[in-house]
Amino acid sequence: MNRLSVDFLGINFKNPIVAASGTFSFGKEFAEFYDINMLGGISFKGLTLNKKEGNEGIRVWECESGMMNSIGLENPGVEEFVEKYTDYTQNIDTVKIVNMGGNNLQEYIKGAELLNKVDFDILELNISCPNVKSGGMLFGVCEESAYEVTKAVKNITRHKLMVKLTPNVTDIASIAKACEEAGADALSLVNTFQAMAIDVLHKKPIFDNIYAGLSGACIKPIALRMVHQTAKAVKIPVMGMGGIYTGTDVLEFLMAGASCVQVGTANFINPLALKNIIKELEAYCEKENINIKDIINII
Amino acid sequence: MAVIIQNTQIAKNIYKMRVCCGDDAKAGQFYMLRAWANNPTFSRPISICDRDGDEIIFVYEVKGKGTKIFSSLKSGDNIELLGPRGNGHELSAKKCVLIGGGVGIAPLVYLAKQLKSHGAEITAYLGYTNEAFLTEDISKYADKVIENIGGYITDYIDELDADSVYICGPEIMMKKAYELYKYTNAKVYASMERRMACGIGGCLGCNIKTKNGNKKVCSDGPVFKAEDVFYE
Numbered sequence: 001m002n003r004l005s006v007d008f009l010g011i012n013f014k015n016p017i018v019a020a021s022g023t024f025s026f027g028k029e030f031a032e033f034y035d036i037n038m039l040g041g042i043s044f045k046g047l048t049l050n051k052k053e054g055n056e057g058i059r060v061w062e063c064e065s066g067m068m069n070s071i072g073l074e075n076p077g078v079e080e081f082v083e084k085y086t087d088y089t090q091n092i093d094t095v096k097i098v099n100m101g102g103n104n105l106q107e108y109i110k111g112a113e114l115l116n117k118v119d120f121d122i123l124e125l126n127i128s129c130p131n132v133k134s135g136g137m138l139f140g141v142c143e144e145s146a147y148e149v150t151k152a153v154k155n156i157t158r159h160k161l162m163v164k165l166t167p168n169v170t171d172i173a174s175i176a177k178a179c180e181e182a183g184a185d186a187l188s189l190v191n192t193f194q195a196m197a198i199d200v201l202h203k204k205p206i207f208d209n210i211y212a213g214l215s216g217a218c219i220k221p222i223a224l225r226m227v228h229q230t231a232k233a234v235k236i237p238v239m240g241m242g243g244i245y246t247g248t249d250v251l252e253f254l255m256a257g258a259s260c261v262q263v264g265t266a267n268f269i270n271p272l273a274l275k276n277i278i279k280e281l282e283a284y285c286e287k288e289n290i291n292i293k294d295i296i297n298i299i
Numbered sequence: 300m301a302v303i304i305q306n307t308q309i310a311k312n313i314y315k316m317r318v319c320c321g322d323d324a325k326a327g328q329f330y331m332l333r334a335w336a337n338n339p340t341f342s343r344p345i346s347i348c349d350r351d352g353d354e355i356i357f358v359y360e361v362k363g364k365g366t367k368i369f370s371s372l373k374s375g376d377n378i379e380l381l382g383p384r385g386n387g388h389e390l391s392a393k394k395c396v397l398i399g400g401g402v403g404i405a406p407l408v409y410l411a412k413q414l415k416s417h418g419a420e421i422t423a424y425l426g427y428t429n430e431a432f433l434t435e436d437i438s439k440y441a442d443k444v445i446e447n448i449g450g451y452i453t454d455y456i457d458e459l460d461a462d463s464v465y466i467c468g469p470e471i472m473m474k475k476a477y478e479l480y481k482y483t484n485a486k487v488y489a490s491m492e493r494r495m496a497c498g499i500g501g502c503l504g505c506n507i508k509t510k511n512g513n514k515k516v517c518s519d520g521p522v523f524k525a526e527d528v529f530y531e
């Protein structure tokens with residue numbers, strides 16, 4: 001019997017461990033180290049309608065217990081992804097999550113429409129993207145725009161829709177509810193926290209874009225609080241993430257109300273991180289003589 | 300996990316670490332090194348300086364937190380090695396020039412050894428800031444070694460007749476050296492450095508712009524044709 005299996009949106013996950021978008025590429029690089037089909041799922045590198053070259057300058061920077069990134073969503077574009085879909089997903093036999101962002105409503109809609117051409121399990125909508133039309137404010141920072149983009153994509157997509165929330169907000173619960181009302185089937189959170197680093201020697205910001213996204217262990221306590229608040233606010237399932245490095249971290253997110261988790265930065269510390277976390281969870285369930293789903297949302 | 304055989308200082312801030320590891324690594328490749336749990340977050344990319352039977356030799360400069368920790372390790376301690384990573388060098392050349400600046404000289408040792416065993420004729424230009432190191436190692440394989448301390452090594456380059464040129468060092472130095480060979484028939488290779496998170500091609504953190512679009516230093520490089528990276 002598999003003690004780790006969980007149900008998420010009617011999909012059976014072998015275990016609640018999903019590779020986080022942007023930290024696992026399309027899986028191939030990690031397949032060199034272990035059988036990635038042992039994972040509950042993979043959220044692929046974030047796509048945008050059009051190919052993006054990404055940001056110039058320094059893209060990754062280490063900090064105490066974490067890192068900042070300013071990759072700038074470098075990706076091949078939805079069109080190429082759809083065209084070469086079988087190449088991208090070859091040999092992947094676990095839950096496939098396609099992550100997509102956009103710079104205006106039209107891009108989200110067109111991207112989602114194109115993605116209707118291929119079969120995968122969940123469309124994860126990255127709404128931590130600047131809305132060019134409203135002066136670059138992120139879609140995910142106010143209820144109205146979060147609602148609007150979720151609704152527009154829900155209307156067009158034939159896939160299960162999971163909206164990925166940004167933590168850079170004052171009240172995560174209200175944004176979560178807006179997305180639920182707009183028809184989101186599930187929510188995932190958190191994306192990275194807006195952060196900054198300065199090169200004091202040269203008296204200038206480290207990143208060309210000045211700000212960058214913070215991830216890793218240092219965000220875990222805040223991410224956990226936000227997942228807890230979100231899970232209490234909505235009825236739809238929640239996929240939690242933010243600074244998970246160990247099996248114990250996963251247990252915390254599950255107890256707080258997430259049904260599954262994603263793990264990102266930990267993959268850079270050790271390419272075998274996700275495999276090790278799964279082994280830890282197996283040992284925990286064995287020792288406690290429980291199934292992992294028994295601890296979901298108990299706090 | 301690998302065991303450290305020896306870890307000693309060979310010049311100011313420069314250390315040589317011998318590690319027990321039988322990998323079949325190529326010149327120009329590197330490893331992601333780690334001697335701690337979760338902090339610092341990233342492993343550190345260090346090139347293969349040399350191989351000796353079942354040992355791999357790294358030579359590194361103490362710059363910040365990570366390399367400081369490396370310098371405190373003793374023989375018998377463990378270190379995690381992720382690799383070998385990266386493309387490494389092609390070894391077809393017959394008449395080669397090696398140009399190294401600072402700790403960029405480290406990977407040239409194994410390259411010189413490999414080129415020599417392929418019968419190449421080697422001229423090496425080695426530039427140092429304060430103090431020379433690894434000159435003797437390179438002299439074992441190079442036919443001619445020119446070293447300079449404190450100046451610009453590119454000012455001393457006089458051998459322009461080569462079929463391959465391999466450059467490793469600070470980016471401005473590599474660019475300057477490439478300019479010297481730009482209009483010759485030599486194929487010029489530069490070993491590029493970028494900050495790395497994963498080191499295996501998964502994060503796109505180590506991006507470099509090339510004539511042929513974005514590339515990843517960790518997996519498409521670190522060795523690039525100089526004309527592809529210094530094209531602007």
Ligand SMILES: Cc1cc2nc3c(=O)[nH]c(=O)nc-3n(C[C@H](O)[C@H](O)[C@H](O)COP(=O)(O)OP(=O)(O)OC[C@H]3O[C@@H](n4cnc5c(N)ncnc54)[C@H](O)[C@@H]3O)c2cc1C
Pocket residue numbers: 062329341342343344345346347358359360361362363364365366367402405406491492493494495521
């Ligand atoms: C492919 C490759 C091969 C290398 N080979 C060698 C070698 O053989 N010997 C040697 O002494 N050095 C080498 N370097 C440079 C070496 O990786 C850095 O000096 C080292 O990572 C600095 O770490 P730190 O903890 O001392 O410094 P910190 O300043 O604490 O490092 C902070 C972060 O920045 C990164 N970083 C800092 N400087 C560099 C740099 N120049 N290049 C890439 N990342 C950097 C670190 O890896 C770390 O993630 C190589 C770099 C690359 C990319």
Ligand SMILES: Cc1cc2nc3c(=O)[nH]c(=O)nc-3n(C[C@H](O)[C@H](O)[C@H](O)COP(=O)(O)O)c2cc1C
Pocket residue numbers: 020021022023045046047069071073099126164190191192214215216217219241242243244262263264265266502
């Ligand atoms: C290098 C890097 C790239 C990322 N790229 C994306 C992306 O393309 N789309 C997205 O929704 N999130 C992206 N993220 C955010 C992660 O998916 C995740 O939400 C965040 O890193 C928090 O989890 P962690 O602390 O486990 O890394 C990226 C994170 C990192 C570190």
Ligand code: FES
Pocket residue numbers: 494495496497498499500501502503504505506515516517518
């Ligand atoms: S360091 Fe992650 S892709 Fe190169």
